[in-house]
Amino acid sequence: MANFRRCGKDSWGSEADLINDLATNIMGLLALTPSNEFDDFVGIEPRVTEMKTMLSLQTKEVKVIGIWGPAGIGKTTAARVLYDQVSPKFQLSTFLENIKGSFERPCGSNDRQLKLRFQEKLLSQIFNQKDIVVGHLGVAPQKLSDKKVLVVLDEVDSWWQLEEMAKREWFGPGSMVIITTEDRKLLKALGLEANQIYEMKLSLDLGSNKIERENNVLYYFPWINKTWFCL
Incomplete structure (x- = not known):
């Protein structure tokens, strides 16, 4: 703490004053510390730059792009960096991590309940409100169809997840859905062309x-x- 000049217990009127002074100085130092959140991730920035060329942020269409590659190659990290850089251009945004672990489809499951649960999670994160209750499957499009929205679906591993979560008609003009997956066939089944799929190598x-x-x-x-x- 280079600017923390007072020393000795007599410099403060009380222990509370000391603690408050320390807290103020520490918070000041933290505010001056540049973020290096992604400095340790090798080769991410060039990849994100390449991904940005696929985005067409000025389009009025709802755009879907895929990030495809093997486990551990850095898909989630790249998607997170991309999300952090472009999300300010959207009215609403959310990053749904580990879809395959959160929305698996067990045998004999009630499809409708699972779809409602996904909409609840999506809307809760987008609007930053806990415990949003979705009573019918039309709630998400009602709330989002006039909004420019960015949604990242991370680690998708089944067609059911894409079919229920990557619905273009839910979102307003200029919205974007980014999907990370290890399975290129899922992206092809969604109708994505080669220029809409970024391969992580x-x-x-x-x-x-x-x-x-x-x-x-x-x-x-x-x-x-x-x-x-x-x-």
Whole structure:
């Protein structure tokens, strides 16, 4: 705390004053600290730049794009960075993580109840309100069809999820749905063309210096023993 100049217990009238002063200085330092949330993710920014060329943010149509690749390649991270960068251009937005873990379709399930539960989660996150109750399947389009909305569906792994969650008619002009998945066939079944699907590939650009190359290799191949670089 470079600007925290007072020292000694007599500098404060009470312990409460000391705590308040400390809190004020710490909050000030935090406000001056630049965000480095994505600094440790190798090669993400160039990929996000490529994805942005697919977005056509000025279109009035409801656009759907897919991010496809194997597990662990960075689809969710890239989608999150993209979401953070473009969401201010939309009236409403939400990032629904791990769809495959949250909305699986068990045998003998009540489809209607599952669809209602998804709409409740979607609307609760979009409007930042807890415990929104959806009584019928027309609620989502009623609330969203005149809004420009950005929705990310992360880790979709079944056609049922896409069929019920990527409905263009729910959203207003200029809206966008971004889907991450390991299964390209799901995106093709949704009618997406090649120019609407971004394939996440392993980057072979490992950097221009020894430290950068070492960090990048360890990122992509975490099972490698770091001591091997010393051999």
